Structures are given as structure tokens and as C-alpha cells.
Amino acid sequence: MKETLKDAKEYWRWQEYHRVLPDKSWKSKDTITAGVDVGSVGSKAAIMVDGEMYAWAITRTGSNSPDSAKKVMAMVLDGTGLQQSDIKYTVGTGYGRVNVPMANKAITEIACHAKGANYIWGPKVRTILDVGGQDIKAIHCDETGRVTSFLMNDKCAAGTGRGMEVFADLLQIPIEDIGKVSLSIDEEPPPVSCTCVAFAKTEAIGLLRKGWTKEKVLAAYTRAMAIRMANLINRVGLEKEFVVTGGQSKNMGIVSRVENILGVKTLPSPNWRDGGLDPMVAGATGAALFANALYQKSQGT
Amino acid sequence: MITHYGYIDGSGEFYIIIDSDKCNSCGECVKQCPQNALEMVTEFIDLEDKTVVAVTEQHRKKIKYTCSQCKPEENKTPCILACKQSAIQCVWKPQ
Structure with missing residues (x-):
């Protein structure tokens, strides 16, 4: 019986991972913003430095939205040297967007996905x-x-x-x-x-x-x-x-x-396994871009 | 932004379509809807929050039943007639 349980495979399980882009870095004067997309199945987070992608993470959404948001945020910060307090503005999106504790604002995933796709593939995307x-x-x-x-x-x-x-x-x-x-x-x-x-x-x-x-x-x-x-x-x-x-x-x-x-x-997708941006993170990417724009606006620039 | 509220399923295609760029937030359609299926919500457009009309969450998944009594196939429902901005439209194709 024990053997059977051990051998039982979770066929549905997909890869959870986090990535920090190796050729990017941050300095304390930079505007660091985050997007957190708590979806129904996956939670995604992205960190941008002056509106440029720096790091992202993907994990499974648990039964509790705030916990999923905290978990994916901890994952994305891992290895960046950044603290939660370094992030100037955070936008929450996705199903669980109203339950993202660190978010300054919630924006629908529709707007965020379009913005994110525009960033990943460029302005030609329709x-x-x-x-x-x-x-x-x-x-x-x-x-x-x-x-x-x-x-x-x-x-x-x-x-x-x-x-x-x-x-x-x-x-x-x-x-x-x-x-x-x-x-x-x-x-x-x-x-x-x-x-x-x-x-x-x-x-x-x-x-x-x-x-x-x-x-x-x-x-x-x-x-x-x-x-x-x-x-x-x-x-x-x-x-x-x-x-x-x-x-x-x-x-x-x-x-x-x-x-x-x-x-x-x-349009050809970037290869996420080979250091490219990940189309699964489009929502969080857009959210982090909106966070950057909203922060700039709040600073009157 | 044009939002399609509704669905395609085995029984046909049913959408209430709202153009939030045309909506001037007057709320007249909300008052005219006999099913209370419309409400004013906040939408994020061009880095600003705008108050626009939307179909309520509870009616989105059963719009075929909610709206059928207003004869949406003729595009002359009370909400459409109430909107001076022509921001509301229906697509109604029962099979």
C-alpha cells in the first residue's frame, strides 16, 4: 500500500519557478514596482526596475488568496536582495486581486494582460x-x-x-x-x-x-x-x-x-525556459507596468 | 473599451455589449432595467478611474434568461432606448 502511494504521480502538477534576469540590476534610486496576479490556479508576481522587467515568479494558488499573494511575493524577492519595503508601488490583479495585502491598487486582469502582452511582444499585438x-x-x-x-x-x-x-x-x-x-x-x-x-x-x-x-x-x-x-x-x-x-x-x-x-x-513567443519572458506572467507584467505608471503619476512626473 | 457580457453555449449566442468610452456615467439605463441587471462600477482607463455601467456579476452567467423578456433580438430594450450615447447593444442569436 505504501509503495502504491509513493508511486502515485501527480500528473497535473506543473512547474513552479522564479527567475531573476541576470543582466539586470537595481540601485536604491530606481523606481521599483511590483505586479501580483492571483489567478484561480496559478499566482504570478513580477518586479520591474524603472518599468523594465527584473524578476518574476509563478506558484500554485492555495485556498487562501492573501497567503498565495505573500508566497509568490516572497518567491519573487528571493535572490534579488530587495525587501518588500523597497517596492514603491504594487498593483494586484486576477481573481484574487482584492485580496492582495501588499497592493496599493487593484486593476482587472483584462487591462493587465493587454498591457503585459504589449510589453512581451511589442506594440504590434492586437x-x-x-x-x-x-x-x-x-x-x-x-x-x-x-x-x-x-x-x-x-x-x-x-x-x-x-x-x-x-x-x-x-x-x-x-x-x-x-x-x-x-x-x-x-x-x-x-x-x-x-x-x-x-x-x-x-x-x-x-x-x-x-x-x-x-x-x-x-x-x-x-x-x-x-x-x-x-x-x-x-x-x-x-x-x-x-x-x-x-x-x-x-x-x-x-x-x-x-x-x-x-x-x-x-506571433513567436519568447522562450521562457531559456531566459525569455514568460507569457504566463503577462498579467503580473502588465500590473507591474501600471504600478510604475501610477507611481510616476503620484510623484507628479 | 467594449465589453461583451454574456456567452455562447449550446443554445446560442447571447451578449449585452457595453462601450465604456461612450458611457457618460448618467445611470439612466440602470434605472430603466426591469431586472436590476445593470449597475455602475469603477473601471480603470488610461490611468484614471471612471464610473461606467456594467452587467451585475449575478446576471452575467444567466443573461439569456435575465434579458429575454425585453426582446433583445430587436435591439430596442429599455436600457438601449435609455442610452443617449448609444453605448449599449445586444447580440441575440438563439439557435
């Missing part, structure tokens, strides 16, 4: 698909990162990161391999009819019993999610300068299917 842990947002913005139109589907968790975690667990595929596995099929199966997370297990088990491989089940579910996302994007207006943010930006199975359905390629 259409943003944010696939979070519990909702999907389609955002259209201008060259300054100001939101012009947006739509959020939080009616159900279908097609979200949480849904993918459920599938990773059910099919016993590590979450970070799920995109690759969903693409390892000879022919794309028809999408599943029901993307509901609560019923997905029932439907998936039914398909497995019918003799479908787990790759095929995963492909059918991923395809159904991608169709839903494409519908949302078409409603806010698709432009070819298109990016995906949030945890599912790392799921190639989702990204490539959305690209196929829409007939548009996403």
Missing part, C-alpha cells in the same frame, strides 16, 4: 487569447496595450487550464507533455460533444471503453476546446498580430489547433 485556469478571455487592444474590446467566458471551466489538469490526471499524462501527446495522432478525431469539465471524465472514459487511444481522446477534447476559443476570438475581432497568454500558452496542442481553425499563426 488580438490576445488568455487561457487561464478557470476562464478564457479574448482581448483586442491598440498599439499602446489599451483594451479596445474584450470578452470573457467564465460561465464554465470547459477549455481552461483546470480542464487540462483533470485530463492529465485521468489519462495519466504529465501536464507538460499534454500538448505533444494530443498532436501525436495520425488523423484528427471529431471533437467531443461535451467540453464540460464535470462531465468530461464520464465522456472520456466512455471513449476509452470504446477502444479509443488516450492520444485520440485527448486530441478530441483539445479540438473541442480550441473551437470554443476560436468562437470567442471571432467575436472580439481577429487580427493577424495574435498571441496566446496564460498557462495554456504552453500547450502546443491548444495553440496549434486554434491557429489552424482561425487560419492565423501566433
